[in-house]
Every structure is written in C-alpha cells, then in structure tokens.
Amino acid sequence: MIRPRLGWRVPRVFAHRCGGALAPENTLAGLHVAARLGLRAVEFDVMLSADGSPWLMHDETLERTTNGSGSMCETHDTDLRQLDAGAHRHPAFTGEPVPTLAAAARVCRELGLSANVEIKPAAGFEARTGEIVGRSVLALWAGAELPLVSSFSETALAAARAAAPDLPLGSLWECPPADWPARVDALGACTLHCAATFLDDDLLNEAREHAIPVLCYTVDEPLTAAQLFRRGVAGVFSDRIDRIIDR
Secondary structure: OOOOOOOOOOOOEEEOOOOHHHOOOOOHHHHHHHHHOOOOEEEEEEEEOOOOOEEEOOOOEOOOOOOOOOEHHHOOHHHHOOOOOOOOOOHHHOOOOOOEHHHHHHHHHHHOOEEEEEEOOOOOOHHHHHHHHHHHHHHHOOOOOOOEEEEOOHHHHHHHHHHOOOOOEEEEOOOOOOOHHHHHHHHOOOEEEEEHHHOOHHHHHHHHHOOOOEEEEOOOOHHHHHHHHHHOOOEEEEOOOOOOOOO
C-alpha cells in the first residue's frame, strides 16, 4: 500500500495527552498549556461515547480522570458534558470539561498545533472507532494540515484507512514485532511508534532502511531525549514539556 505523505516535518516533541504533567490529561486546558510553552505538537486519545461520538479519553472507565463513573462507551453525550475533568488534577482546573474531538480540533487549529490523534477504542469497538475517527478527522481538519492518526489497534487503523484513504497513520506498539515492516506497509502507515525502553539500534536501522520515522514514548528526561535524537529518533512524546522543548 502507498503511504500518504505527511504534510509536516515530524515535530521533535509532542505534549503527551495534551499538556503532559502540567494540566489534566486530554483537556483543552492542556492544549493551551502546551502552546504557551512553545510546543508545536500535541498528542491525545480519542474514544467513542454511547452515542458513537468521538471524545478525548484514555481509559475505558471514567473514574481516574473525571468525577464520573462507569464505562465511557456506555455514557451518553449529555452526561459527558456534565463531567469535571480538571478538579482531580488541581483546584485551579475545577470545571474543566471532557472535550469532544471537534473541540480539540478547533483549539489545535486556533493555536497552530500539529496533532497526533491516538485512536483508543474500547474493547469490541475497534473497527467502529477507527472508522468514525478517520471520517471525523478529515472533516474537522478540512483545509488544514491533517493530524497523524495512530493506534495500538491494527483493526482500528485499517478501518480509519478505509474511511479516509489519505489519512497519515502511525503504527503504535510497545515493542514492535519482528514483522513490523510488513504490517506497517499493509496499513500504509507513515510512522512507527514504540516505548523508548524497547528501542534498539537494529530497529532504528531497519526503520531507516524503510524510510519510516520512529517516535518514542514516554520520554521525560532531557538527557534521554537528547540521546534518542542523536540515535536517529524523529520525535518523542513527553509529560515534562517544561523540561523537554522542541528546538
């Protein structure tokens, strides 16, 4: 499969889950924090509600990051709009809402932030989530630089590709399998993402041979980031965006 071209040079630093450790994860407040610190790119997770709408959420359940409870995929949009996604992080963020993908796209475009949208499907909703996110991304970023769309789920990525053939995709693994080049090619993915702890020089050399940029998560130490860049890593995802700056 032919890979769509990335419309932008891979940023060296992505703010993990919008604002890293400096804001409630997957919130609009995080996007504003990242922009104020001079970041050019952000990463965030997208999951579907009970109504099939894409919202920014990492977990399948609501308890860790909001004042709600229960399953994300069983919670309706009207109920999600009532949740507080900020108070658990710090009183200053009290009242911060759970954002829709549409709201996050609008803020990214207003602030000039490149985005990596990670499809985070609930179990059993991989294909549906990939399809809806793929179509939504094309519509929400129409006329602008498309975000990179990644996922640990190959089913979700294949569905996103079918719904949006021109979408740039990132193949996401903790530790890429030996046959990762074939799997990346099957998806037409543009980038390979993996945990920094599982990166080795053989993987980097193989990626270089295939002209696939490698991105690593989650990198919070400046020295570690510098070492990864020297080894040929294209970009890192970081929670400490106050310490690791894209230069």
